[in-house]
Every structure is written in structure tokens, then in C-alpha cells.
Amino acid sequence: MNDYQKQPRGETIMATIKRRAPRMVALATLALLSGMTLLAERVEAQSVGGVAFGSWVNALGQAAQSPVASLPDTGGYALGEAETFGVTGAVSARWLTAVATGAVDKTSSAQSISEVENVSVLSGLIRADNVTAVASSYQNAAGAASDADGSGFVNLVVNGIAVPTDVAPNTRVDLPGVGYAVLNEQKRTGDGVTSTGITVNMIHVVLQTVTGGTCTLLGCLPGVTTTTGEIIVGSAWSSVGS
Amino acid sequence: MKARPTIKLGPRALAAATVFAVAAVWGCSDKPQGPVASELESPDFHVVIGPACFRMTGGGRIDEREGAVATPPSKSTPDSRDFATFGFQARPLNCNTTAGSGNITWVEHNPANAGGFTFHGRVTEFFAVENHFFGQPGQTDPICGGFSGTGRARTRDGRTFESLSFRVDHACDQGEPGRNDHIGISISGEGASYSRAGLLTGGNLQKHRLTGRGAQ
Numbered sequence: 001m002n003d004y005q006k007q008p009r010g011e012t013i014m015a016t017i018k019r020r021a022p023r024m025v026a027l028a029t030l031a032l033l034s035g036m037t038l039l040a041e042r043v044e045a046q047s048v049g050g051v052a053f054g055s056w057v058n059a060l061g062q063a064a065q066s067p068v069a070s071l072p073d074t075g076g077y078a079l080g081e082a083e084t085f086g087v088t089g090a091v092s093a094r095w096l097t098a099v100a101t102g103a104v105d106k107t108s109s110a111q112s113i114s115e116v117e118n119v120s121v122l123s124g125l126i127r128a129d130n131v132t133a134v135a136s137s138y139q140n141a142a143g144a145a146s147d148a149d150g151s152g153f154v155n156l157v158v159n160g161i162a163v164p165t166d167v168a169p170n171t172r173v174d175l176p177g178v179g180y181a182v183l184n185e186q187k188r189t190g191d192g193v194t195s196t197g198i199t200v201n202m203i204h205v206v207l208q209t210v211t212g213g214t215c216t217l218l219g220c221l222p223g224v225t226t227t228t229g230e231i232i233v234g235s236a237w238s239s240v241g242s
Numbered sequence: 243m244k245a246r247p248t249i250k251l252g253p254r255a256l257a258a259a260t261v262f263a264v265a266a267v268w269g270c271s272d273k274p275q276g277p278v279a280s281e282l283e284s285p286d287f288h289v290v291i292g293p294a295c296f297r298m299t300g301g302g303r304i305d306e307r308e309g310a311v312a313t314p315p316s317k318s319t320p321d322s323r324d325f326a327t328f329g330f331q332a333r334p335l336n337c338n339t340t341a342g343s344g345n346i347t348w349v350e351h352n353p354a355n356a357g358g359f360t361f362h363g364r365v366t367e368f369f370a371v372e373n374h375f376f377g378q379p380g381q382t383d384p385i386c387g388g389f390s391g392t393g394r395a396r397t398r399d400g401r402t403f404e405s406l407s408f409r410v411d412h413a414c415d416q417g418e419p420g421r422n423d424h425i426g427i428s429i430s431g432e433g434a435s436y437s438r439a440g441l442l443t444g445g446n447l448q449k450h451r452l453t454g455r456g457a458q
Binding site: 075076077079081083095097099100101102103105106107109111112113115117129130132134136138140142145147148149150151152153154155156163164165166 | 297299300301302303317320321322323327328329330331344345347349351358360362396398418419420421442443444445446448449450451453
């Protein structure tokens with residue numbers, strides 16, 4: 001879990017799988033003796049996870065995060081919302097809503113949704129009327145999977161240029177003099193059998209500075225790129241695991 | 243992105259003379275402020291059959307309104323606010339009653355609805371619903387969940403509605419992932435009314451075994 005997802009409550013605690021080895025040995029023995037086929041015992045998920053928030057800023061000497069919805073690892077419903085959120089020079093937004101739901105069962109599932117409206121990042125360098133992040137995960141007898149279907153932007157503008165189409169996952173956009181942004185950032189975890197998870201960050205800005213670097217008659221030495229801050233808008237994470 | 247399977251409508255839906263999306267009407271007057279108002283489905287598409295012995299969680303997004311759509315729906319275009327997102331958990335108190343508990347948050351983005359709004363509801367009833375909309379000949383219609391209660395809404399134009407009633411007349415888990423799941427909600431009170439239904443374009447609805455006190 002990343003720094004911006006850690007909360008005092010709701011941290012996912014991954015329980016161990018209950019191995020019924022002695023019972024299986026006895027059953028296998030009976031099966032061999034009787035000539036019956038032993039059906040493998042299905043492992044059910046032991047926990048779910050979900051965190052959603054509207055915005056997180058660690059930049060320009062400031063650190064702040066909009067209200068977070070953090071799902072207990074046994075499932076349930078969590079809500080976080082704020083009518084406004086702003087960090088001077090970094091982010092301004094309105095109508096931030098974060099919801100996380102899920103349950104542990106034969107089919108365990110977790111869904112996290114983040115909604116943010118009237119978004120402006122770095123004084124309008126990135127703007128959008130709406131930013132929606134959806135992270136959905138499930139695990140059942142057939143396996144485990146996650147997806148970010150439903151995530152998207154309304155009227156996204158980057159560096160003064162409107163983006164008229166859906167943004168492909170993990171689209172990197174350079175921001176000259178500032179750093180870069182990853183739009184519709186998606187990171188997946190899990191083995192796809194007993195565990196799965198996905199993090200969706202719709203706008204992930206990495207602020208960078210370049211220091212040093214010099215040119216002489218003998219050639220040029222590159223400068224050193226240093227990350228100086230991060231801004232995230234529209235984040236949703238969900239996971240199901242054993 | 244994986245291709246989505248074609249969804250076949252049940253015979254009742256196909257037999258309907260016309261199927262339109264339900265209007266989204268929100269405001270202090272009776273004058274519609276959105277698309278043309280027509281019945282979405284005939285009243286017997288989702289039939290309450292009594293108490294349910296399961297609980298549900300769900301969260302996601304709906305875009306195209308539930309209607310005579312023979313293929314899975316698509317997300318609205320990147321310049322459109324005509325979609326809604328939601329998250330809920332809901333359950334009956336036990337298998338023998340429709341008294342229930344839970345919470346729902348519903349966010350409507352269409353500007354025609356008072357600029358958009360956020361609704362928070364508390365569940366007081368949960369029941370089983372027989373879904374005829376996507377039922378297939380020769381097959382048993384799926385059993386969905388439904389729930390109702392009260393809540394409050396905050397509109398983007400600055401109004402707050404404190405005493406509203408809501409009803410999710412169907413929340414249908416059609417398997418994993420949730421692309422074929424569908425949900426419908428209506429909200430009313432204080433001179434306002436709203437309804438919307440659709441197939442999920444993201445997220446998932448999930449039926450779970452009833453656990454805890456009251457489970458059988």
C-alpha cells in the first residue's frame with residue numbers, strides 16, 4: 001500500500017489461508033480406498049480492501065489529502081466527502097465523494113469509487129469538469145480479477161489542449177518545466193487466482209527539478225533530475241485476497 | 243479491452259411497444275427539466291416476491307439508461323456528464339423479514355438534474371425481486387435484491403433536501419465481472435422526483451450469503 005493509501009484505520013490485514021492438511025490426508029485415503037475422485041477444496045478469500053479519495057498533495061511545501069473512504073478488511077461500507085478541497089498552487093476541486101464497499105464470501109468483492117468535480121491542477125495546467133476513478137475486484141471459484149471500468153474524465157484539458165477521447169491506461173504526459181503526469185494510472189497486484197488488486201490514479205503529477213548539468217569544450221554533463229513532489233487526483237484502490 | 247457479450251432481452255421487454263429511458267426530473271416544480279418522461283419498463287419487469295435470504299454490496303457507474311439496448315452499454319463520451327455513480331451495502335435483518343439495514347450513496351452528474359446532486363440514504367427495507375427484464379425463455383428469471391429507505395440530497399445548485407425517500411427497485415448481480423449487472427433507483431419527496439436505471443459500465447454488484455445475527 002502506498003503512503004497516500006495508508007490510514008490509521010482500515011489497513012488491510014492479510015489473514016493466512018487455513019490449511020486443512022490432516023483432514024485432507026484422511027479424505028484422500030478414503031477416496032483412494034473407495035476409488036472415488038477427491039474434489040479439491042476451494043480457497044475462499046479471507047479479506048477485502050478498498051480505499052478511495054479525491055485528492056492527495058505532497059508538494060510545494062504542503063501536504064494534504066481530501067476525505068478518504070477506507071473499507072475494513074472484513075468488508076462493509078465507507079464514505080468520505082467534502083464540498084471543496086484546495087492546496088494553493090497545487091489543486092482546487094469541488095464535490096469530492098469517495099465510497100468503498102465490499103464483503104468476504106464465496107464470491108468476495110470490493111468496489112471503490114472516487115468522484116471529483118471542477119478540478120484544476122497546478123493553476124490550470126491540468127483541468128477537468130469531472131474525474132471518476134473506479135476500482136473493482138472479486139474472487140470466486142473461477143479465480144480473481146480486477147478492473148478499472150467506468151473510470152474517466154469529462155472535458156479534460158492538459159497544457160491548454162483539450163483531450164477529446166478516453167485516456168488509455170498509464171498515459172504519460174510531459175509537463176515542461178514542471179515534471180510529468182500519468183493519466184489513468186493503473187497498477188495491478190495479485191496472482192489472479194487467490195488474490196487480486198488494482199490501484200487507479202486518474203491524475204498523478206510528479207514534480208521534478210533539474211539541477212547541475214554543465215557544458216564545457218569537452219562536452220556536456222547532464223543535470224540531476226530530482227522529484228520534489230506529487231499530486232494525485234481521483235484515486236481508487238480495491239483488492240480481494242487470501 | 244475484452245469484448246463484451248451481447249445481452250439478450252427477455253420476451254416481455256422485446257414485446258414492449260416502446261422502451262424509453264425514464265426522465266430525470268428534479269426540482270421544485272412539476273415541469274420536466276430533462277429528457278422526455280416515459281415509463282422505463284412495464285410495472286411487472288421487477289416483481290417483489292418477499293423477504294430475501296441474502297445481502298448485497300455494490301459500487302460502480304451507469305451511463306446509458308436501461309432500455310431497448312441489445313448490446314452492453316458504453317460509457318458516455320468524454321464531453322458528457324450524463325452518468326451516475328454509486329456505492330451501497332444492504333441486507334435484511336433476517337431471512338424472514340423485509341426489515342433491513344445498510345447505506346447507499348448515489349451521485350448524479352447530469353446538469354439537467356439541478357446541476358447534479360449527491361444523495362445519501364439509509365436502508366430500512368430489503369427484499370427479493372424477480373427480474374423479468376433479462377429473463378430468457380425456458381429459464382428461471384434471476385432473483386435480484388431491492389431495498390428502500392430515506393435520505394438526503396445536496397444539489398450542485400446549492401439546495402439541500404433533507405427528507406427524501408428512495409427505492410432501489412432492482413440491484414441485479416448477473417455474474418463477474420459486473421458488466422452485465424444492472425440497477426435502478428428512484429428518489430422522491432419535498433416536491434422533487436428522480437429515477438434512473440441502467441446496466442453497469444463499471445464496478446460490480448454482488449450477492450452474498452446472509453451472515454451474522456438472523457442468518458439461517
